[in-house]
Amino acid sequence: MNVQAVMEEIGSKLKAIVGLRVFPYNVGKIPPPGAVVGLPDDVAFDQTYGRGVDAMTFPLWVMVAHASDRAANHQLTAYLSGSGPQSVKQAVNSSPSNTYSSCHMVIATRAETGTYTSGGVDLLGAEFQLDVTGSGT
Helix, strand or coil, X not given: XXXXXXXXXXXXXXXXXXXXXXXXXXXXXXXXXXXEEXXXXXXXXXXXXXXXXXXXXXXXXXXXXXXCCCCHHHXXXXXXXXXXXXCHHHHHCCECCECCCCCCEEEEEEEEEEEEEECCEEEEEEEEEEEEEEECC
C-alpha cells in the first residue's frame, strides 16, 4: 500500500461532505469545519502469507467550531452519525458503491470527542480511527 495514496483517497471521499474543508495531510491550523487525515498510528506488515496484506490505522480529526460555541455540538453530532449526508463513517467506509483503488478496505471503527487546540484556538471535535487493509506488495 502506498500510504500517501491512501491518505489522499480518504481525503477525496471526505470531500463529498458539503462544507467540510479537507486536508489529506497534517496542517498547523484547521479552519473549522475541517478534517485532517493523519499519518498512520500503526502499521502491521505481512498480515497474510507472502506479503499479501498490510494493515494500518489512520487518525482522522474533524474540528467544527470554538468549544464555547452553542452550535458546535449540533454540528459535530452530524459528523459522528453512522449515516446521513454529513456522516464521516458513511463517507469513508468501503462498500460495493464506495470502493478504493489505493487499498482494499477502509472502516471507521470508533471516534472520540473532545476539545482540541488548533492554531492556539480550542475547537470542539472528534478523532476518528480508520482501519485500513490493502496489498502488501
